């Protein structure tokens with residue numbers, strides 16, 4: 114792999130056209146692929162040869178873009194999924210079975226919390242949710258003999274807590290399980306969790322990576338460092354023969370760098386079909402090409418808004434890990450010294466009612482479920498994305514009833530501040 118800076122990888126990583134091939138990533142708009150003999154195709158089905166046979170499992174456009182994301186994160190392999198939800202589901206279900214247990218930070222995206230706490234519990238997988246700020250002793254006490262992974266978000270959506278990677282990685286590795294990090298908010302431009310011990314990195318590419326609110330998608334990256342065979346008893350799916358693939362043992366056949374993604378593709382993508390459309394992968398790639406340029410502006414606007422809000426008389430509290438006064442500033446400075454993200458959370462002194470009045474008065478920031486794209490937007494999590502959570506769960510997720518999440522787009526800083534100042538005045 115080329116040893117480029119992240120800016121060059123954003124633009125040129127992944128797809129490397131050969132003589133006479135298209136300069137831009139081609140959209141392979143085909144469900145299926147043609148072979149000369151049944152024997153040729155048989156080798157693909159047996160995973161004896163690599164190639165494409167059906168877009169429910171794999172498509173060349175997706176693989177070019179996944180290769181770029183792997184390179185950006187410093188991983189060994191990657192795959193695209195239909196959404197961030199699918200990415201996080203696969204990242205866990207690829208290694209955990211009925212009867213297994215996962216430790217997750219409590220400060221995570223509402224959709225991920227529901228996936229874990231409701232839907233995956235129905236599959237017989239148990240979760241312990243723990244504060245990202247817990248002591249090492251507390252974290253240690255959360256492990257059970259059936260624990261199979263530790264999960265957290267690098268910067269949590271929407272609470273904006275920052276994960277202490279080394280604390281979580283150390284505990285996971287001491288127990289012989291991988292550390293999985295959802296790195297959606299900072300993106301690999303600002304933070305590369307693999308450098309700090311993450312084994313698997315996931316993304317909702319729907320956010321900054323696409324960056325234009327155009328395509329829902331997800332990605333999973335394998336660091337290629339976790340030694341499944343060294344903990345073979347914990348991960349039989351990777352370390353014992355897969356009868357649905359003629360007795361292949363993924364960790365033996367594909368090694369450290371390939372086992373996780375090959376299994377997720379050939380089993381989970383085959384059976385669940387949560388593939389990203391090649392059209393969306395193409396759009397995602399356009400977003401990736403400018404990601405390093407856009408992240409700088411998102412962060413500058415986020416910093417300006419956070420600074421403005423923190424001295425406003427109607428504001429009770431501001432969360433932005435780039436602010437020196439923020440409790441997560443030290444850990445953010447360590448793991449993402451070039452910037453965090455463009456999302457700022459804050460609480461108005463008037464609570465829920467004031468939040469709703471404030472949001473109605475905004476002209477540039479639009480009320481949307483979405484976050485992290487070119488157009489500034491805002492959300493009241495307690496009445497939308499986190500609506501299903503109980504008061505206690507809201508508290509654990511760092512979401513108070515009056516919390517407003519502001520996502521700074523790429524507009525002029527002065528216009529964004531003026532919009533917020535005007536709405537605060539009227540609220």
Ligand SMILES: *Cc1c(COP(=O)(O)O)cnc(C)c1O
Nearest residue numbers: 196197198222270297317319330
């Ligand atoms: C949005 C989001 C998800 C879910 O991604 P979708 O693409 O909406 O399925 C997961 N994790 C984080 C941190 C998110 O912000």
